[in-house]
Amino acid sequence: MYPEFNHSIPRRKFIGDLSKTAAGLAVLGWQPGHLSLTVQQVMDLVLKEGNLSRIADTVDTLKTGHAAQPVTGIITTMFPTINVIQEAIKHKANFIIAHEPAFYNHKDDKGWVKDNGVLRQKLAMIDKHQIVIWRFHDYCHALQPDAVSYGVARKAGWERYYKTGQLSLTIPAISLKQLAQHLKTSLGISQVRVIGDLAQSCTRIALMPGAWGGQRQVNAVETEKPDVLIVGELSEWETAEYIRDANLLGQKKGLIVLGHSVSEEPGMEYFAEWLRPKLPGIKVTHVSSNDPFTWL
Amino acid sequence: MYPEFNHSIPRRKFIGDLSKTAAGLAVLGWQPGHLSLTVQQVMDLVLKEGNLSRIADTVDTLKTGHAAQPVTGIITTMFPTINVIQEAIKHKANFIIAHEPAFYNHKDDKGWVKDNGVLRQKLAMIDKHQIVIWRFHDYCHALQPDAVSYGVARKAGWERYYKTGQLSLTIPAISLKQLAQHLKTSLGISQVRVIGDLAQSCTRIALMPGAWGGQRQVNAVETEKPDVLIVGELSEWETAEYIRDANLLGQKKGLIVLGHSVSEEPGMEYFAEWLRPKLPGIKVTHVSSNDPFTWL
Numbered sequence: 001m002y003p004e005f006n007h008s009i010p011r012r013k014f015i016g017d018l019s020k021t022a023a024g025l026a027v028l029g030w031q032p033g034h035l036s037l038t039v040q041q042v043m044d045l046v047l048k049e050g051n052l053s054r055i056a057d058t059v060d061t062l063k064t065g066h067a068a069q070p071v072t073g074i075i076t077t078m079f080p081t082i083n084v085i086q087e088a089i090k091h092k093a094n095f096i097i098a099h100e101p102a103f104y105n106h107k108d109d110k111g112w113v114k115d116n117g118v119l120r121q122k123l124a125m126i127d128k129h130q131i132v133i134w135r136f137h138d139y140c141h142a143l144q145p146d147a148v149s150y151g152v153a154r155k156a157g158w159e160r161y162y163k164t165g166q167l168s169l170t171i172p173a174i175s176l177k178q179l180a181q182h183l184k185t186s187l188g189i190s191q192v193r194v195i196g197d198l199a200q201s202c203t204r205i206a207l208m209p210g211a212w213g214g215q216r217q218v219n220a221v222e223t224e225k226p227d228v229l230i231v232g233e234l235s236e237w238e239t240a241e242y243i244r245d246a247n248l249l250g251q252k253k254g255l256i257v258l259g260h261s262v263s264e265e266p267g268m269e270y271f272a273e274w275l276r277p278k279l280p281g282i283k284v285t286h287v288s289s290n291d292p293f294t295w296l
Numbered sequence: 297m298y299p300e301f302n303h304s305i306p307r308r309k310f311i312g313d314l315s316k317t318a319a320g321l322a323v324l325g326w327q328p329g330h331l332s333l334t335v336q337q338v339m340d341l342v343l344k345e346g347n348l349s350r351i352a353d354t355v356d357t358l359k360t361g362h363a364a365q366p367v368t369g370i371i372t373t374m375f376p377t378i379n380v381i382q383e384a385i386k387h388k389a390n391f392i393i394a395h396e397p398a399f400y401n402h403k404d405d406k407g408w409v410k411d412n413g414v415l416r417q418k419l420a421m422i423d424k425h426q427i428v429i430w431r432f433h434d435y436c437h438a439l440q441p442d443a444v445s446y447g448v449a450r451k452a453g454w455e456r457y458y459k460t461g462q463l464s465l466t467i468p469a470i471s472l473k474q475l476a477q478h479l480k481t482s483l484g485i486s487q488v489r490v491i492g493d494l495a496q497s498c499t500r501i502a503l504m505p506g507a508w509g510g511q512r513q514v515n516a517v518e519t520e521k522p523d524v525l526i527v528g529e530l531s532e533w534e535t536a537e538y539i540r541d542a543n544l545l546g547q548k549k550g551l552i553v554l555g556h557s558v559s560e561e562p563g564m565e566y567f568a569e570w571l572r573p574k575l576p577g578i579k580v581t582h583v584s585s586n587d588p589f590t591w592l
Binding site: 082100113115192195219237245249 | 402409410476556
């Protein structure tokens with residue numbers, strides 16, 4: 001039996017496991033196609049290949065299923081929605097690696113809302129098909145480069161401007177309106193929300209896909225001094241009002257809100273590419289979560 | 297000198313103040329037009345006329361200025377943006393009663409982000425014009441009826457369906473798409489985000505303008521069992537994903553996201569109407585904060 005992937009595993013034991021599993025795969029002449037890896041072995045491999053140190057208090061735990069289950073296929077995605085789970089079933093892939101929660105709250109606490117009927121129905125589907133869900137959030141951002149910001153920069157055609165470890169990048173001057181249009185086109189987003197002078201010139205960009213929280217978003221604008229802040233989502237009473245006031249005070253600070261899921265999706269797409277050659281015996285498929293909203 | 301309006305004022309002293317100020321206004325034959333009320337007197341009057349018990353740990357404190365300052369005019373609004381402050385200056389009104397924070401975080405902590413240049417510029421404008429800002433959030437929702445939900449229901453033409461103290465109301469059947477269009481038109485909103493089957497019939501509505509947080513939003517859907525949840529804003533990884541999954545699982549649960557500021561604005565508009573006849577000597581003007589976003 002493999003231990004559950006949680007922070008109760010002491011570091012020494014974890015390293016020991018690695019040498020028996022993932023590390024052993026390549027070194028000990030593992031041949032693809034005839035060996036079924038377990039969930040635990042895949043997780044170990046990701047951490048080893050990513051040179052990732054264990055994070056003590058991470059949300060990146062198994063949300064459903066067991067670490068000892070043999071993996072029949074891997075789906076990467078942003079949110080393990082019902083659609084994504086159905087796609088996994090179609091692909092006969094029983095292991096979903098998702099960037100965001102399965103149960104509608106950061107810690108995936110199933111008791112967050114009492115008698116949650118939607119959650120109950122979702123769990124029944126997951127149990128029936130023995131789907132294992134691993135949240136891959138903190139480790140994903142800890143990769144060098146951060147898989148999400150790198151994946152987004154790459155998909156936006158900014159790979160040459162991207163510097164590992166830096167929040168901001170400098171691109172050739174473009175108007176705020178053109179930048180918003182470019183992001184819609186390159187990332188495949190139907191609509192975005194913008195604050196600022198659409199004609200203002202943008203060259204320095206603070207790229208913060210996902211939901212970093214108002215304090216970090218506002219702090220990034222104050223310290224990085226970008227022309228424009230790009231986020232996945234925000235609290236309107238925090239970052240949006242700060243940017244609105246900044247512009248009313250004559251400071252040219254643009255803001256583009258992409259939507260959470262679509263803002264980080266290129267990161268999990270990139271992660272699938274990263275993972276694929278490391279697991280030649282297992283099919284790794286990226287399934288997009290897409291924007292949940294219809295804009296009317 | 298009047299004490300600052302904060303929770304360090306003992307209840308007995310507060311009641312004593314009331315009897316000297318607001319309560320005295322009507323009873324003791326106060327004549328409009330020749331007496332300048334202080335900020336403290338106006339706040340006391342609001343609490344007295346609203347039958348509001350003091351809330352121990354409220355965010356409804358003075359964010360700028362002093363309680364002893366004589367009031368030259370009152371502006372009600374959702375967010376005390378730079379625009380709203382400029383309007384106040386134009387109206388020669390030095391007292392802004394705002395539903396939401398002035399400084400981009402719930403507690404209006406000025407040190408939330410270090411060396412915040414936008415905040416510094418805003419404070420300089422406020423100081424120069426001696427504008428007093430009172431946040432009127434918790435008390436606003438504590439009014440009977442809750443000024444916000446009542447104000448929104450009234451503006452949407454649902455006054456006859458509104459019941460004080462109830463989160464949900466039942467309206468004549470309407471499709472989700474028509475409902476979204478109706479809210480855009482009646483509340484003056486340019487664009488909304490929707491999840492669900494646009495053709496589904498809606499009659500039971502959970503009306504939650506503003507940002508109640510995912511836990512309360514999801515809990516409301518589970519316990520009130522509405523056809524549609526209407527919110528101001530949400531965390532996408534919480535309520536939006538829950539509603540998306542619900543629909544994918546065959547449950548008809550619509551969601552309409554109005555935007556924070558525009559979703560509660562009718563509440564502060566209603567509050568201005570409520571306050572006006574109680575302060576015949578002071579001009580009370582509602583200034584809309586409006587949607588900060590351009591939708592592209």
